Amino acid sequence: MHAKIVPLKEILEPITDKYFYWLTAVILLLLPFSLVRYFQTGWLTLYSFHCSVALLFVLSCFIPILSRHKLVIVVVGCMTIGASANLQHGISQSGEASFVLAIVLCSVGFGVKGLILSSVATALFLFLPHLAFLIEPLIPTGIRPYNEGREGFLALGWILFCGISASYVVLRLVTGVRSKSHQLSLSLIKSANIARDLTILIDTANAPIFGVDSEGKINEWNQQAEKITGYKKTELEGLSFATAFPGDALFRTNDYRASIADVLNNTMMGEEISNFELDLITKSGESISILLNSTARKDVSGKIIGVVGVGQDITELNRMQIEQEKERKEASAQIIQASKLATLGEMATSVAHELNQPLNVIRVAAENGRRKIATDTADPEYLEKKLNRIIAQTGRAAAIIQHLRMFGREAKEEPEVIDPRLAVENALDLMGTQLRLSGIEIVTELPKSCPSILGHVIQLEQVILNLLANARDAMSDKDVPAKILLGVSADDENVRITTEDTGGGIPKDILERIFEPFYTTKKIGEGTGLGLSVSYGIVRDMGGRIFAENFNDGARITIILPIGN
Known part of the structure; x- marks a missing residue:
């Protein structure tokens, strides 16, 4: 044999312990058959073997010192059965099978020493018939063993070959099974450790994490989610994420519930949702904002079995942004007001x-x-x-x-629906005379009807006044006919307000910078550089855009504002 025989008692002994009592019961049930055989043959030796084995098994059920060696007793029992069969019948299948089983059990259970001992014991039991003269008075006439001479040696060789070969095969099989079992156990332990670590990681993460199953019912709700919402996992587990919550509803409006259901459904279809802002109502009734990323949860086969959502509490960030936006608007309003006063001065x-x-x-x-x-x-x-x-x-x-x-x-009022033509006309009422006194021709192109826009009419007047003032200044030192074209037009979505002058245009190197704060091409003391910057801010706050370009012999400023409802 090339394989090293390693004891595998830890595998055999639990099996032996499990079935030992059943084996004992079988041996006891066979005692009557052995007794019948004794009356048929008059051979007390066979019956004695059977009785001794039965007694050994019974005692092992009650005596601790014997009970600890059940595997040895089973091997001895197999050897005894083989010996009795050999004495009674000579070489027989039952005897060979018993010897081979004893060799296999002994070698697998006790290694090389067990293989040697069981082989030697087999040889002794096979040659017991050669010592039959010692018990010849006990053997009735006509019953004599016949495995003598060359036949006995062949039987010994055959049984040892079968026992050792079977031991090798069984050993390889058992070792392979144990190795695979060990690897599987390690894999299970590793998977369990990973699962435990992931559970700990999810539960202790500094971000709210939730999970739902394929039916949209909550099966994961970590500590951070509990902290920011006030709901414990035990309160929510098994409830629908989008529809059912204890106490106050997590989502108060049906429209919002529907949007959450859509997000979950889309994620269940394999779509990853990023940066979805989720407004929740806590258990105490406070409103919080969560920036949510959701992805599908899959099993080992790749089948989607749920959704995992990882969020970020942006309530404070939103509050800061609102405050900053408020401060920006207040600062912008102050700048706009200063610009208006400067315009009034001009x-x-x-x-x-x-x-x-x-x-x-x-x-x-x-x-x-x-x-x-x-x-x-x-x-x-x-x-x-x-x-x-x-x-x-x-x-x-x-x-x-x-x-x-x-x-x-x-201007502190809320934006209102206004007619852009009114802002143009009011601006011309304020500045038209001054432009005419400066020798500037004013041409207006105003439609008979125009869609309304959303904003402050005074602020839009200020934008137009700033554009008119810049056009006036651009033509003040030019030896060309001064002319300003002021027009309003509209399409299905936007209203356009344009001013065109004949001031020679804007140099290309500064065209992209004219809307920057405090940037001006005028001489020191003649301009603050805030007019176009303030205009840009007003138009932006109205949801529009403003841009400049050179057109013919002058500059064109275009304002595009969305049509208001």
């Missing part, structure tokens, strides 16, 4: 001229009325006409002042 001359016209009309009308009264030539119809004119001009002046007050006021 329009002082134009405003003074606008007010001077109705005041002059009022003065002339009043002087003419007083002169008529002084010369006693004023009739009621004449005076009524003059007074009506004074009232109309007073209303015109009041409207200009009211518009200036509104323009200078900080």
